[in-house]
Amino acid sequence: xxxxxxxxxDGVMADVYTTFxxxxxxxxxxxxxIKDIAGLLEADAFMNQRKWVSxxxxxxxxxxxxxxxxxxxxxxxxxxxxxxxxxxxxxxxMTDKQLWLHDNFPFITWRQIVFCGDKNVLKADIMxxxxxxNLDHFKGTTILFTQPHNMLIRDTYHTxxxxxxxxxxxxx
Amino acid sequence: xxxxxxxxxDGVMADVYTTFxxxxxxxxxxxxxIKDIAGLLEADAFMNQRKWVSxxxxxxxxxxxxxxxxxxxxxxxxxxxxxxxxxxxxxxxMTDKQLWLHDNFPFITWRQIVFCGDKNVLKADIMxxxxxxNLDHFKGTTILFTQPHNMLIRDTYHTxxxxxxxxxxxxx
Numbered sequence: 001x002x003x004x005x006x007x008x009x010d011g012v013m014a015d016v017y018t019t020f021x022x023x024x025x026x027x028x029x030x031x032x033x034i035k036d037i038a039g040l041l042e043a044d045a046f047m048n049q050r051k052w053v054s055x056x057x058x059x060x061x062x063x064x065x066x067x068x069x070x071x072x073x074x075x076x077x078x079x080x081x082x083x084x085x086x087x088x089x090x091x092x093x094m095t096d097k098q099l100w101l102h103d104n105f106p107f108i109t110w111r112q113i114v115f116c117g118d119k120n121v122l123k124a125d126i127m128x129x130x131x132x133x134n135l136d137h138f139k140g141t142t143i144l145f146t147q148p149h150n151m152l153i154r155d156t157y158h159t160x161x162x163x164x165x166x167x168x169x170x171x172x
Numbered sequence: 173x174x175x176x177x178x179x180x181x182d183g184v185m186a187d188v189y190t191t192f193x194x195x196x197x198x199x200x201x202x203x204x205x206i207k208d209i210a211g212l213l214e215a216d217a218f219m220n221q222r223k224w225v226s227x228x229x230x231x232x233x234x235x236x237x238x239x240x241x242x243x244x245x246x247x248x249x250x251x252x253x254x255x256x257x258x259x260x261x262x263x264x265x266m267t268d269k270q271l272w273l274h275d276n277f278p279f280i281t282w283r284q285i286v287f288c289g290d291k292n293v294l295k296a297d298i299m300x301x302x303x304x305x306n307l308d309h310f311k312g313t314t315i316l317f318t319q320p321h322n323m324l325i326r327d328t329y330h331t332x333x334x335x336x337x338x339x340x341x342x343x344x
Contacts (some may be wrong), residue, residue: 004293027215065191084218088270088283088285088286088287089282090283091266091270091271091274091282091299092267092272093265094266094267094287095263095266095267098260098263098266102263109289110260110261110263110289111260111289111290113260113288113289114260114286114287114288114289115260115266115286115287116284116285116286116287116288117281117282117283117284117285117286118254118283118284121176121254121286121294121295121296122214122293122294122295123293123294123295124293130247144245154287
């Protein structure tokens, strides 16, 4: 039986930071860099972040994380891929998120998508995520995807990767 | 630690059949009874059912299954309740479904809601569902909620209930 991988969307499949930086500059005139916000959770780094992610449309046009489509296309043959997003906090955004997935990852079917409020209820062999709150309680193999909010964390027992090429190296 | 119960929405928390019968009569002039459709899956019993459940608005105003709110209010204190719906097949309906849950079960938070395409990825102790396709592969205790489509099934190793009062008797 194929091993099951839980793959997070925002900050792993979707490059949310490029859009966060752009919106922040549009709304405040301030050009932030990764250095300015390293180590801060998204909502602390960008004062309007909670407003943005609650607004219909936000998740519809996010840029892809480089290499994510090609890597997942290959991994989808070898593993049972389940795409998981903590999305029920934002009930007006799930349709956008699913349509974005269908547009950008057409090989991921609706049967492979989970929107939930707590990833602890899911069972799988491997979890790829950018948030420790999800990885820390997971029983299987954990892969931490580097994003600005987690880049200063040094002591982690999760395997850290900074690109989809590194994920492929680990898993294929 | 509290035991975890996965509770299905349609046909368990929401009385979908009352709405199916009403819409069928409105659209065809034909008044069906439970006897007419016993044993048929929803889409075979009502020729427009797939259209209805794909249409935004359908899940927003469904009547409650009698006793479900009161029973779940009590069970929510004793168990970890996770509400699960196979909803990613209908990406335009998840917002309706979640708002309906918030209106009718305000004590169920967004953290307790899962929309997915395959319940096999979930782990819990107990599952309450009206579909064998979900119950048959579940590792824990399984409770089959009687609905017209499953009422003719006799040989089942799931515990059958026909009301929320029966569920309470089993679990409290």
